[in-house]
Amino acid sequence: MTEAPLLLRADDSGVVTLTLNRPQARNGLSLGLLQALRDALAQIDADPAARVVIIAGAGPAFCAGHDLKELRAKNYDPAYVDALFALCADVMQAIIHLSKPVIARVHGVATAAGAQLVASADLAFAAEDARFATPGVNIGLFCSTPMVALSRNVGKKQAMEMLLSGDLIDAPTALRFGLINAVVPAAELEAQALAFARKIASKSPLTLAIGKKAFYAQAELPLAEAYAYTREVMAQNLKAQDAREGIGAFLDKRVPVWTGT
Structure with missing residues (x-):
């Protein structure tokens, strides 16, 4: 068997x-x-x-x-x-x-x-x-x-x-x-x-990946370094199509369509 x-x-x-x-x-x-x-x-x-x-x-x-x-x-x-x-x-x-x-x-x-x-x-x-x-x-x-x-x-x-x-x-x-x-x-x-x-x-897979990685990375850093790191993460995240789609969907009161980019 x-x-x-x-x-x-x-x-x-x-x-x-x-x-x-x-x-x-x-x-x-x-x-x-x-x-x-x-x-x-x-x-x-x-x-x-x-x-x-x-x-x-x-x-x-x-x-x-x-x-x-x-x-x-x-x-x-x-x-x-x-x-x-x-x-x-x-x-x-x-x-x-x-x-x-x-x-x-x-x-x-x-x-x-x-x-x-x-x-x-x-x-x-x-x-x-x-x-x-x-x-x-x-x-x-x-x-x-x-x-x-x-x-x-x-x-x-x-x-x-x-x-x-x-x-x-x-x-x-x-x-x-x-x-x-x-x-x-x-x-x-x-x-x-x-x-x-x-x-x-149901969330953007790109956003989930960015967020999970940042969560564990910042947890190991001193406070000031954690803020410096996450500030850069957010700035880079904002360049993603999913971030702009999500903001647009929120403001337009519609369901976002995620592309993972």
Whole structure:
């Protein structure tokens, strides 16, 4: 029998849903799954028809982090470990650098590198039953790489609470921490995430790409440099046909027609 693909892709009017497809392993991020995710993100970045990405998980969980069984089966081989963590870092950065917005659609658990995946996404919607944790401290392997994304998305005290305790937090707590954008009933999760993705997909793709890149770039700059950088970004953005079309449509009280230029 042919093995099921590690990652599923579904396209719907500019919205691409990528589903982690290792339900029997709670979508643990094996080397193969990370490679599939990296390749899919590269394809989406080059696809003008793709406007927004949703990352979801098959089965009972969103993502339980790295595949510990695979780690042990590889006998913690240093070459494998180095390749695994390097690839994981590449995937998380690819999400940030992707020219399309990325939404995490979370149900069940999102732990360790799974929580890292949520934190790396631009937006995150979670079902009421979702739970989040960076539990590495409980097994003697501190969640150092998940810490990078986590500490850039929640407050320092909240990040340290998760990292030092390893405890699961519920969806309302994740919302309060700033890790996710909304908590919705499980039955409505897919529909609400898709509706929001379609709303974003209706915007100018060029403007979305400019804005996402600028958001992450300015966040790493001192205040004065951030204003200098974004001032130049806005000036360049104003030269785009979509910006002039959008302003004209607003003033003329009509629906804009985006060209992506």
